[in-house]
Amino acid sequence: MQVFKEKEPLKFAIATLKSEGKSLGLVPTMGALHEGHLSLVKEALKACDKVVVSIFVNPTQFNNATDLEKYPRTLEKDLELLKQLDQDLWIFAPNANELYGENIISEHFDFDGLENVMEGKFRNGHFDGVGTIVKRLFNIVTPDKAFFGEKDFQQLQIIRKLTEKSNLPVEIVGCPILREDSGLARSxxxxxxxxxxxxxxxxxxxxxxxxxxxxxxxxxxxxxxxxxxxxxxxxxxxxxxxxxxxxxxxxxxxxxxxxxxxxxxxxxxxxxxxxxxxxxxxx
The missing domain is CATH 3.30.1300.10 (Pantoate-beta-alanine ligase, C-terminal domain)
Structure with missing residues (x-):
């Protein structure tokens, strides 16, 4: 399993992979991985020759500073779980400066109104942050397919809209919600x-x-x-x-x-x- 902290070595590895005609999947995560995330990785492994799992707690999609501060960060545990799943995964675990540079701010998006209801209504600027980081990851990783869980269904529809409006050549794959024994959605x-x-x-x-x-x-x-x-x-x-x-x-x-x-x-x-x-x- 290879862990990339910087985008340039990852982009070089991806260019080599694609020159061999192999397909690439991306599973974007914010870490603190659980069975729900792993189910996405399993789907990606079935569909693609190589899979990149990104682990990055994206500051621009939190409208609550306390929520950002308390969000669990468990990189070593995450890497161990992924290693047990498949030793040939590529992991992209950058810091904020690597993805944003000096200015950690969101791009503004128009998602045809999808961003103004439900989560968007209660979390101001949230989907600008989501759109910004997903677009940057897509530009760095250039995946053929990207895998997202249906628990964040509004986010899934917004990412589909992002790829459509930005003409990004990525197939967005929605995966079923994984639940705990009690029925609680894994999160x-x-x-x-x-x-x-x-x-x-x-x-x-x-x-x-x-x-x-x-x-x-x-x-x-x-x-x-x-x-x-x-x-x-x-x-x-x-x-x-x-x-x-x-x-x-x-x-x-x-x-x-x-x-x-x-x-x-x-x-x-x-x-x-x-x-x-x-x-x-x-x-």
Whole structure:
């Protein structure tokens, strides 16, 4: 397994690889790796001749300085997990100056409104930060395919829009959400929860499953009220938002229309730990 801290040696290795006609996959991560990340790497390994895993806690996508400070950084543990998975992986683990230079600021993007709802509404500038770092990684790594989890479904759609509008020759592959035994979506932030709080947080997924059941017979307005009431009576979790949205546009719906695909999205706080999840409501 080869670890690159600087982009130029990585770009040279990639140029050599591509001169041999081999395909390249990229799995961008912020580290603190868990089974969810590893499932993305496994998918990439099946689809590509060589896989680059980037590990970088991107400062420009945090609108909360405390959240950035508390985000777990476990590089040595991450490298060990990846080594156990496949010893031929390439790891790109740069520092902020390597990717941003002296000015650690975001580029501004227009994602046709995808960036203004849900996460974008509550995390000002978040998707400018995501777009900036993903575009830079794509330009450095030049992957044929890049792999992202559906837990961050809004991010996945935004990255698809980024590649479309920037004419980047990268196929974006969305991978299913991996869950803990309780149903809680796997996330690096889960490590900040106590065992009891981790179990309580599975309420998020249970609520989504019930939402899927209700969606067959109830209106979006009814379901939204019902979810808000469920969280109001929960002693531990605080709901930030719940929305039923069109999968393609991410716009909140008032009425269901035949032929459209919909998902339910939740963001909630478990003490100071922010958790997100979503579920497809019709397939």
């Amino acid at each position: 690096s932030r889960n490590e900040r929860l106590s065992d009891s709080h981790r179990e309580e947080a599975s309420f998020i997924y249970k609520t989504l499953l019930e939402t899927k059941e209700l969606f067959g017979t109830k209106s979006a307005e009814y379901i939204t009220r019902w979810v808000e009431e469920q969280f109001q009576s929960h002693p531990f979790l605080e709901l930030e938002y719940f929305e039923i949205a069109n999968t393609k546009t991410l716009k909140k719906i008032n009425h269901k229309r035949k032929g459209n695909q919909y998902r339910a999205f939740i963001a909630a706080y478990a003490n100071d730990v922010r958790l997100i999840d979503n579920i497809a409501l019709n397939n």
